[in-house]
Amino acid sequence: MVDFLQNWVYLTGAMALVGIGLYIVLTNTNIFRIIVGLNIIDSGTNLFIVTIAWHPKSVMPIYTATNNLVVNGHVISADPLPQSLVLTAIVIGLGTTALALAIAVKIYQKYGTLDVRKIKEGDR
Amino acid sequence: MMSDTPEMVKKVFAIFVVGILIIGFFMVFTQMPKGNEVNVNNTVSRFYVMKDVDHATQMLDKGTYFNKDMVPLRNDVPYTPITFGKSSNLEDGAANVVTSIVVDYRGFDTLGEVTVLFLAASGVMLVLHGEKRKIPKKKIAPSEIMYVGTRIAFAVIFLFGIYVFIHGHLTPGGGFPGGAIIASGILGLFLGRQGYSPNKAGLTVFESLSGMAYVIIGIIGLVGEKSFLANFLPTGTIGDLFSAGFIALIYIAIGMKVGSELSAVTNAMIVDTEED
Amino acid sequence: MKTYNLAALLVGVPLLMAFSIPLFGFISKQLAKWITVLTLGFEFFFGLYIFLWHIYPFNVIMGNWLPPFGENLYIGPFATVLIILISFVGLMISIYNLWSANHGDVVHFALLFLMFVGGSIGLVSTGDIFNIFIFMEITGISSFALAAYGPERRALGGAFKYLVVSSIGSTLYLFGVLLIYTQLGTLNIAEIAARISQTTSGLLTFAGILLVAGLAVEAELFPFNGWVPDTYTGAVNPVSATLSGIGSVGGVYVLFRILMTVFGKDGNFVSTYGNIDLMALVAILGSATVVIGELSALVQKNVKKMLAYSSMAQMGLVAIGFSIGSKMGSYAGVFQLVNHSIAKAMMFLILGIIVSFGIGEHIEDMKGLWYKSPFLTVTFTIGSLSLLGLPLFGGFWSKFALVDASIQRGGWYDFVIAIVLFASVVEAFYYLRIVGYMFTSKPTSTDKIKVSISPAVPIVAFSILIIAIGVFPQIVGGISWNAAHELTDKMGGYVLNVIPTIVGH
Numbered sequence: 001m002v003d004f005l006q007n008w009v010y011l012t013g014a015m016a017l018v019g020i021g022l023y024i025v026l027t028n029t030n031i032f033r034i035i036v037g038l039n040i041i042d043s044g045t046n047l048f049i050v051t052i053a054w055h056p057k058s059v060m061p062i063y064t065a066t067n068n069l070v071v072n073g074h075v076i077s078a079d080p081l082p083q084s085l086v087l088t089a090i091v092i093g094l095g096t097t098a099l100a101l102a103i104a105v106k107i108y109q110k111y112g113t114l115d116v117r118k119i120k121e122g123d124r
Numbered sequence: 125m126m127s128d129t130p131e132m133v134k135k136v137f138a139i140f141v142v143g144i145l146i147i148g149f150f151m152v153f154t155q156m157p158k159g160n161e162v163n164v165n166n167t168v169s170r171f172y173v174m175k176d177v178d179h180a181t182q183m184l185d186k187g188t189y190f191n192k193d194m195v196p197l198r199n200d201v202p203y204t205p206i207t208f209g210k211s212s213n214l215e216d217g218a219a220n221v222v223t224s225i226v227v228d229y230r231g232f233d234t235l236g237e238v239t240v241l242f243l244a245a246s247g248v249m250l251v252l253h254g255e256k257r258k259i260p261k262k263k264i265a266p267s268e269i270m271y272v273g274t275r276i277a278f279a280v281i282f283l284f285g286i287y288v289f290i291h292g293h294l295t296p297g298g299g300f301p302g303g304a305i306i307a308s309g310i311l312g313l314f315l316g317r318q319g320y321s322p323n324k325a326g327l328t329v330f331e332s333l334s335g336m337a338y339v340i341i342g343i344i345g346l347v348g349e350k351s352f353l354a355n356f357l358p359t360g361t362i363g364d365l366f367s368a369g370f371i372a373l374i375y376i377a378i379g380m381k382v383g384s385e386l387s388a389v390t391n392a393m394i395v396d397t398e399e400d
Numbered sequence: 401m402k403t404y405n406l407a408a409l410l411v412g413v414p415l416l417m418a419f420s421i422p423l424f425g426f427i428s429k430q431l432a433k434w435i436t437v438l439t440l441g442f443e444f445f446f447g448l449y450i451f452l453w454h455i456y457p458f459n460v461i462m463g464n465w466l467p468p469f470g471e472n473l474y475i476g477p478f479a480t481v482l483i484i485l486i487s488f489v490g491l492m493i494s495i496y497n498l499w500s501a502n503h504g505d506v507v508h509f510a511l512l513f514l515m516f517v518g519g520s521i522g523l524v525s526t527g528d529i530f531n532i533f534i535f536m537e538i539t540g541i542s543s544f545a546l547a548a549y550g551p552e553r554r555a556l557g558g559a560f561k562y563l564v565v566s567s568i569g570s571t572l573y574l575f576g577v578l579l580i581y582t583q584l585g586t587l588n589i590a591e592i593a594a595r596i597s598q599t600t601s602g603l604l605t606f607a608g609i610l611l612v613a614g615l616a617v618e619a620e621l622f623p624f625n626g627w628v629p630d631t632y633t634g635a636v637n638p639v640s641a642t643l644s645g646i647g648s649v650g651g652v653y654v655l656f657r658i659l660m661t662v663f664g665k666d667g668n669f670v671s672t673y674g675n676i677d678l679m680a681l682v683a684i685l686g687s688a689t690v691v692i693g694e695l696s697a698l699v700q701k702n703v704k705k706m707l708a709y710s711s712m713a714q715m716g717l718v719a720i721g722f723s724i725g726s727k728m729g730s731y732a733g734v735f736q737l738v739n740h741s742i743a744k745a746m747m748f749l750i751l752g753i754i755v756s757f758g759i760g761e762h763i764e765d766m767k768g769l770w771y772k773s774p775f776l777t778v779t780f781t782i783g784s785l786s787l788l789g790l791p792l793f794g795g796f797w798s799k800f801a802l803v804d805a806s807i808q809r810g811g812w813y814d815f816v817i818a819i820v821l822f823a824s825v826v827e828a829f830y831y832l833r834i835v836g837y838m839f840t841s842k843p844t845s846t847d848k849i850k851v852s853i854s855p856a857v858p859i860v861a862f863s864i865l866i867i868a869i870g871v872f873p874q875i876v877g878g879i880s881w882n883a884a885h886e887l888t889d890k891m892g893g894y895v896l897n898v899i900p901t902i903v904g905h
Contacts, residue, residue, distance in 0.1 A: 003159065003160060006159045006160065007158045007159030007160065007161075008153075008158070008159075011153055011158060015146050015149050015150070018145070018146075018571075019142045019145070019146050022138070022141065022142050022145065022568070023138050023139070023142050025564060025568065026134070026137070026138035026141065026142075027134055027135055027138045031560065034564055038564065038567055038568075041567075041568065041571055042571070045571055045574060045575070048575070048578065049574075049578060051158070052156075052158070052162065052578060052581070052582050053162070054162065055159060055160060055161075055162035055163070056159060056160060057160075058162075058164075060296075061173060061220075061221040061222055062219055062220045062221065062222075062294075062295070062296065063206065063208045063219040063220075063221070063362060063363065064208055064219065064363075065208050065209060065363075067208075069173050069206075069221070070173065070174060070203060070205070070206070073199075073202075073203040074165060075164045075165050075169075075170050075173045075174065076164075077164065077173055077221070078164070079162065079164045079167055079169045080169055080172055080173060080221040080222045080225055081167065081168065081169040081172065081225055081230075081581075081587075082578070082581070083222045084222050084225040084226040084230060084233075085530060085578075087222075087226060087237075087300060088233055088234070088236075088237045088530075088534065089574065090300075091237050091240060091241055091300060092237070092240050092534075092537045092541075094241070094244070095240050095241050095243070095244030095245075095537075095541055096244070096537075096540075096541065096544075096563065096567050098244050098245070098247075098248050098389050098393075099244050099247045099248060099251070099541060099544055099545060099563065100544075100560070100563055100564075101393065102247070102248040102251040102252050102392070102393065103251055103544070103548050103556055103559055103560050103563065104560070105252065105393070106251055106252065106548070106556055107553075107556045107557070107560065110553040110556060111553065116557075119557050120557070122553075123553075123554050123557065148606050148609075149575075149606075151602065151606070152579060152602060152603045152606045152607075155583075155600045155602050155603045156579065156582045156583065156603060157582055157583070158582075166585045167581070167585030167586070168468060168469060168585055168586045168587075168588075169585070171469060177465055177469045177470070180469060181465075181466050181469060184466065184899070184901055185901065186901075187901040187904050187905055188904060188905075189901070189904065190899075190901065190902050190903065190904035191904050192903065192904060192905065194594045194595050194598075194902055194903060194904075195595070195598065196468075196586075196591075196595075197904075198585075228463060229463070229465055229469070229470055230470070230471055230528075231462065231463050231471075232462040232463070232471045232528075232531060233471065233528075233530065233531055233534055235415065236522070236531065236534035236535060236537075236538060237534060239415060239418070239515065239519075239538055240534065240537050240538055240541055242418075242419070243511075243512060243515055243538060243541045243542050243545070244541050246508045246511050246512055246545070247508075247512060247541060247542065247544065247545025247548075248545075249505060249508050250504070250505045250508040250509060250512060250545050250546075250548075250549055251545060251548050251549070253504045253505035253508070254504060254505070325426070328422045328423075328426075329422075329423065331419075331422070332419050332420055332421075332422045332423045333423075335415075335419030336416055336419045336420055338419075339412055339415050339416040339419065340416070342408075342412060343409075343412060343416075345463070346405060346406070346408055346409075346412075349464060350405055350464070351405050351408075351461050351462065351463055351464040352405060352408030352412060352460070352462055352463070353408075353462050353463045354463045354464045355463070355464075
């Protein structure tokens with residue numbers, strides 16, 4: 001049971017976040033909520049990336065005086081590569097969010113609303 | 125997104141799409157190593173942790189890294205033990221393996237990542253260009269305590285940010301968190317003083333110079349070591365502050381860049397939106 | 401393995417110049433724009449040097465870590481032709497921008513434009529599957545900002561829509577990459593390509609679908625192309641030209657690099673590993689894109705929107721070409737990509753000049769353009785004729801090759817012939833309708849349009865190139881054929897050039 005939980009709980013969480021975020025993006029018409037949805041998808045992605053690097057007996061991938069990463073020629077640390085990828089993914093998510101918010105501010109100024117439907121009507 | 129469709133149809137469609145995606149993912153997860161099955165030795169990260177890509181490359185050149193069926197024999201690469209504080213002149217001297225990947229083994233990714241943040245900041249300035257700065261008419265002006273407190277806190281936060289990115293190769297952290305910490309200090313200044321505005325030109329110069337410094341470090345590698353973004357400094361003893369070669373230089377550049385960039389974004393975002 | 405590490409400057413120089421543009425911007429705004437021109441000129445001549453001195457195929461090693469342990473750029477014939485194409489179109493649009501970009505924050509506009517082109521060059525040359533994601537985001541973020549630029553407020557809605565769709569697309573791409581990583585433990589394209597059959601087929605199929613869905617956003621394939629009309633119409637014309645002429649090139653490149661090199665199973669006709677044949681899936685998506693794009697373009701009364709839908713349809717044709725899977729098909733795809741990119745970029749630029757003289761974008765507004773500006777009318781006609789595939793214009797050869805390749809493939813690809821012919825007929829109808837308006841009706845006012853030198857240079861260069869390709873198709877033909885060879889022979893054309901000892905002893 002513990003094994004089952006260890007294997008699945010983070011994956012389920014990551015997928016739940018992605019699903020919730022995608023649902024928000026698809027159904028909402030408010031630009032701000034869409035941005036929040038995108039952020040939730042990003043969190044899900046990041047959680048997923050960290051999850052594939054982790055195993056229950058892993059140690060942190062940093063050499064210290066007490067932390068040995070390799071035992072008998074066998075690496076026991078968490079996988080450091082996805083952890084470096086997640087850093088990239090976080091920064092990219094931050095950049096996209098910043099730009100999306102800037103566009104949202106500008107849209108609010110020009111249209112006086114953040115509702116996608118009203119913006120479309122405004123363009124007609 | 126689809127604005128003309130009725131609410132109900134849209135929700136059903138969204139549930140359908142999300143459902144298909146989730147079901148697909150869970151079917152795939154059964155075939156994927158997870159939890160106890162994850163084994164770092166089956167990935168290329170094994171050499172990053174062992175700091176022995178050189179050895180693996182020698183095997184690759186001899187043709188013994190891959191077998192006949194093109195399966196890599198990663199566990200055949202012998203291991204040279206690494207002792208913290210003693211092993212020196214390793215191919216990469218960073219005690220933090222994640223840092224060694226981010227800056228050294230996959231440094232090109234990080235150059236791209238810095239560019240993404242730079243472009244996002246430039247994009248924010250392009251989109252919000254020509255907006256009137258908001259002079260906040262706060263009903264309650266920040267108190268004297270707030271004013272003094274944020275300024276004292278800024279000094280401490282600034283030093284802490286510098287500490288984080290200088291120790292990026294030894295501890296968790298590095299250029300991006302360090303820069304974000306510095307920017308949070310500047311955010312404090314915005315809160316503490318009405319109408320505070322940082323020197324915009326100064327931020328731009330800082331940002332540009334640190335970005336150029338990163339690329340120039342890469343080009344020095346190209347000239348000196350015949351490869352873009354190659355380490356051209358000695359790697360020292362693992363665990364020392366002055367170790368890991370060019371990683372500290374790059375993290376300083378990244379830290380300054382991210383700090384000035386995020387401050388500039390914060391500054392650009394404070395615009396008048398004419399709410400009334 | 402041949403290495404030529406100096407070519408790292410192809411990515412390094414645009415980055416260095418982009419970081420320095422804000423500093424030049426303090427001196428003068430015009431200087432910032434000139435820096436773009438000079439940098440892209442450097443890229444173009446570097447590309448020509450690689451091509452003419454036949455240095456390709458080669459690897460660029462980053463940080464002295466050989467693939468598959470570090471990152472590398474692989475510049476084969478396919479990457480070479482696209483680097484030249486992207487830097488040429490980028491150079492021309494940057495010359496045009498000297499005249500057109502005056503609104504708002506010009507310095508950051510020049511910077512983002514430069515990085516969009518530089519990022520696309522990185523995208524087509526990188527040899528690491530995660531690095532592709534980063535370059536997708538570099539081009540993505542710069543194009544969101546570029547699309548939002550301009551005096552018109554409709555640009556904002558289009559840019560936001562593009563941002564949302566594109567970020568979801570790149571998330572799907574990232575998931576696909578990570579799923580493959582969990583089983584193979586590597587991110588190098590060559591190693592993944594060689595070992596793709598060692599994954600379980602269920603995971604492979606799902607990862608493939610995620611990758612296709614993510615990349616179809618940039619490659620403008622149905623049903624992920626809803627952003628195209630809004631974004632292209634809203635953006636200022638040079639930006640639409642950039643997105644159409646450069647952005648979609650990168651998208652298509654990555655899509656078929658993944659499908660044919662990474663997922664491909666060699667044979668007479670390349671198919672993919674996994675439970676379903678993704679090449680056939682893309683062929684279906686491409687056909688749907690052509691039909692929908694052409695029919696939507698047909699009913700449009702707004703010329704810019706028409707060009708946007710036509711751009712979508714042309715990308716569908718490119719996708720069909722590659723997805724045939726034979727050498728001839730890939731040749732047609734590369735050739736069609738070059739033709740579309742040049743002609744469509746030129747037409748958006750022409751429209752930009754017309755609009756800047758206070759003439760609207762509506763089809764009725766084109767009436768009597770001949771009397772106002774013979775130069776713009778003739779060049780617009782050249783672009784239209786090339787797109788609809790008339791002999792003596794570039795587009796003829798690629799559509800000819802496309803039909804030829806479908807005949808060779810046979811089976812239900814005979815259907816593709818019908819689609820290509822249908823597309824040509826519909827295109828002929830709507831493009832010739834505009835051209836007809838331009839030549840026939842006399843306008844109410846005959847104010848001459850005086851085109852200054854900087855916007856005229858790119859238009860002249862593009863039209864000369866279109867006719868040159870039409871008369872001497874071997875200019876593009878030779879290297880397109882090499883590119884097709886690289887795509888259809890995955891071990892010999894790609895993997896062994898990157899990791900020569902992948903088959904050990």
